[in-house]
Amino acid sequence: MEKTPQKYSEQEKDNIFNNEFMPHIDAAYNYAFHLTLNEDNAKDLVQDTYLRAFRFIESFQKGTNAKAWLFRILKNSFINNFRKKVKEPAKVDYQEVENIYNSEDTELNVTADLRVEVLQSMIGDEVANALNALAIDFRTVIILCDIEGFTYEEMSKILDIPIGTVRSRLHRARNLLKDKLKEYAEKMGYQDKRRSKNNTNVQ
Amino acid sequence: MWSSIKNLFGGGKASNGTKCKDPQKCLEMLQLVVDNEADPDKAAQFLKKIEGCKMCTDCYEQDNCIKDILNSKVERKSVPQDVIDCIKLKLKEDSN
Numbered sequence: 001m002e003k004t005p006q007k008y009s010e011q012e013k014d015n016i017f018n019n020e021f022m023p024h025i026d027a028a029y030n031y032a033f034h035l036t037l038n039e040d041n042a043k044d045l046v047q048d049t050y051l052r053a054f055r056f057i058e059s060f061q062k063g064t065n066a067k068a069w070l071f072r073i074l075k076n077s078f079i080n081n082f083r084k085k086v087k088e089p090a091k092v093d094y095q096e097v098e099n100i101y102n103s104e105d106t107e108l109n110v111t112a113d114l115r116v117e118v119l120q121s122m123i124g125d126e127v128a129n130a131l132n133a134l135a136i137d138f139r140t141v142i143i144l145c146d147i148e149g150f151t152y153e154e155m156s157k158i159l160d161i162p163i164g165t166v167r168s169r170l171h172r173a174r175n176l177l178k179d180k181l182k183e184y185a186e187k188m189g190y191q192d193k194r195r196s197k198n199n200t201n202v203q
Numbered sequence: 204m205w206s207s208i209k210n211l212f213g214g215g216k217a218s219n220g221t222k223c224k225d226p227q228k229c230l231e232m233l234q235l236v237v238d239n240e241a242d243p244d245k246a247a248q249f250l251k252k253i254e255g256c257k258m259c260t261d262c263y264e265q266d267n268c269i270k271d272i273l274n275s276k277v278e279r280k281s282v283p284q285d286v287i288d289c290i291k292l293k294l295k296e297d298s299n
Contacts, residue, residue: 010298017294022287025282025286025287026279026280026281026282027279028282029280029281029282029286030279030280033280042280043282043283043285043286046282046286047286047289047290047293050290051290051293051294054294114265116264116265116268119265119268119269119272120268120272122272122276123276124276124277124278125278127272127273127276127277128276128277128278131273131277142273145238146269146270146273146274147273147274147277147279149274151240152238152240167231167234170234170238171230171234174266174269177269178265178269181269
């Protein structure tokens with residue numbers, strides 16, 4: 001993502017900042033809020049991101065993907081300055097995840113009975129709570145892909161990870177989100193018919 | 204990895220009684236199709252191919268639905284005006 005530094009006049013810097021960076025400030029704030037889960041921290045993070053963006057504006061190539069560039073700064077700023085302060089679900093131990101993923105004993109929670117109608121009947125807060133309950137690295141890939149609409153390649157650049165890792169992390173994140181959504185669905189009175197049936201058969 | 208995929212796809216057996224011929228490939232392709240990362244022709248071929256597999260079509264519909272509700276139902280926060288004002292003020296101070 002880093003290119004040869006550009007030489008911009010003060011007027012050009014202002015134009016880039018106002019016309020290419022500022023249109024993404026709501027999305028940046030939304031991302032910051034999902035990372036920090038706190039409005040004050042999100043405000044600080046966005047402010048820090050935009051000030052850094054201006055300071056390093058000469059490493060941005062005019063007309064390229066400003067949103068991805070800003071999100072990368074925001075992610076780095078979060079890791080460097082905010083992550084330690086934020087109360088969050090435990091950091092993901094990828095080795096542990098990999099072990100779980102590969103274990104012969106693993107029973108993945110099959111969510112084929114999480115009906116589309118049930119999902120559609122959920123309110124936004126329930127979906128947001130399920131999302132925010134995920135560990136931050138899993139939450140991040142879902143936000144970038146499903147809420148902000150970044151491609152795998154863009155996510156790979158924002159997060160500094162290979163595309164293959166983006167895909168596997170996204171896959172794992174969605175399975176975890178399905179589990180969370182299923183918990184909400186069960187609270188709403190929905191029952192997993194197949195599991196009930198299987199339990200009956202076992203007995 | 205293989206056991207995970209087999210579990211996800213009901214032991215490699217679709218719920219209509221037919222076996223999913225290649226659950227690992229289906230799993231990978233499903234994700235690419237849902238995320239619009241697959242070549243459009245290949246995506247169309249794949250969707251045609253899984254029509255007979257209830258497990259694959261259920262997974263596809265479920266993943267699509269989750270993506271849709273995340274996009275449409277999760278509240279998008281707007282940045283408070285005071286943050287914008289503060290950024291502009293600091294940039295102005297720095298330029299002076």
